[in-house]
Amino acid sequence: GTRIELARCTKTFPDGTRALLPFDLTINGGETLVLLGPSGCGKTTILRLIAGLEFPDAGGKITFGEDDVTRQSIEKRRVGMVFQSYALFPNMTVAENVAYGLKVQKVERRERDERVRAMLEMMHIDMLADRRIDQLSGGQRQRVALARAIALRPRVLLLDEPLTALDAKLRVKLRTEINSLLRKLGITAIYVTHDQEEAMALGDRIVVMQKGAIAQIGTPREIYRAPLSPFVADFVGASNRLDGRIEQNSLVLGDVKISLDQIGHAMTGDPIKNGDSNSNSRSGQGLADIYFRADGLAICAPDQGQIRGRVEAISYLGEKSRLTVSGIGESVITLDVDPDFQIAIGDDIHCRFNPERLTVFGRY
Numbered sequence: 001g002t003r004i005e006l007a008r009c010t011k012t013f014p015d016g017t018r019a020l021l022p023f024d025l026t027i028n029g030g031e032t033l034v035l036l037g038p039s040g041c042g043k044t045t046i047l048r049l050i051a052g053l054e055f056p057d058a059g060g061k062i063t064f065g066e067d068d069v070t071r072q073s074i075e076k077r078r079v080g081m082v083f084q085s086y087a088l089f090p091n092m093t094v095a096e097n098v099a100y101g102l103k104v105q106k107v108e109r110r111e112r113d114e115r116v117r118a119m120l121e122m123m124h125i126d127m128l129a130d131r132r133i134d135q136l137s138g139g140q141r142q143r144v145a146l147a148r149a150i151a152l153r154p155r156v157l158l159l160d161e162p163l164t165a166l167d168a169k170l171r172v173k174l175r176t177e178i179n180s181l182l183r184k185l186g187i188t189a190i191y192v193t194h195d196q197e198e199a200m201a202l203g204d205r206i207v208v209m210q211k212g213a214i215a216q217i218g219t220p221r222e223i224y225r226a227p228l229s230p231f232v233a234d235f236v237g238a239s240n241r242l243d244g245r246i247e248q249n250s251l252v253l254g255d256v257k258i259s260l261d262q263i264g265h266a267m268t269g270d271p272i273k274n275g276d277s278n279s280n281s282r283s284g285q286g287l288a289d290i291y292f293r294a295d296g297l298a299i300c301a302p303d304q305g306q307i308r309g310r311v312e313a314i315s316y317l318g319e320k321s322r323l324t325v326s327g328i329g330e331s332v333i334t335l336d337v338d339p340d341f342q343i344a345i346g347d348d349i350h351c352r353f354n355p356e357r358l359t360v361f362g363r364y
Ligand code: ADP
Pocket: 013, 014, 015, 017, 018, 019, 037, 038, 039, 040, 041, 042, 043, 044, 045, 046
């Protein structure tokens, strides 16, 4: 796979919208990089810059391997694209759709047929070769779109929320297939999604974006376990938040005191002042934002409890039950229990923190 590099890129649209603030980004050859972020944060704009559908502001540079493509047109770049809407030719057959780009590229007949056949087989749609696009389901259409994009042997494959329009079960199935396909073929790929689970499942690395800027780049584990900011923590699903304080080397929450050394991820330095956003300087005083998922707090026996709450709602999820609990912070907290655990709405419960699963940001 080709290494893709964007250097000192920004994007300002003619109407003055600053869609992308200055950023550098490298996608390694063969890597699947996921762009994750809320709607409007600039994900599609990055893909369009790489595709050549938009150009970066003056000063920005885009290279594919050794090749400077900054001012190159889309035709010259050899990018494959798959979007949420299929952009297939509805009245052509599946095989004709996949063959189309190869015809444009003047790939000779025999090789074209062979490549189309191989692609359809790989995407498990060989039996649909002679069907028209308008006779296919949404999932089948996305398979055709993928086959068409990959058949061209692109230097980079760009996927913009390709599974968003599909139902949940099919989404999981197709993302698993895309995952193994990209690895098998060693294609450099950039995959855009606003779904954190999809991002975790697919990405070698994830870029979390916020308002036109890169908030964090890291492996799924790094993003999940060591978010660099409250925005990232919240966006990747650490939806419980409590206010605390930091005193000496401890996190303090009402009567509860936990040594910072036990906290899974604590960022208590001032990232701007010490210039190292990964700093774990474990000192100082001040306010703290505490983030955690449903596994950050557990029900326990009354004499073991650190904090009390009241059950407001119970969702049975099969392998676990998820409780909504009030009385612990300003807003409600969610936590998980064994689905066979006897509990009812209105019950008072005693809970203990799982320090290893807490993320703490010092505020100064
Ligand atoms: P995302 O894909 O993350 O939802 P986009 O890259 O589509 O975000 O858009 C980023 C920002 O740029 C948004 O504020 C959007 O309204 C703006 N934008 C996108 N395209 C244009 C355009 N052609 N002209 C002006 N503003 C645009």
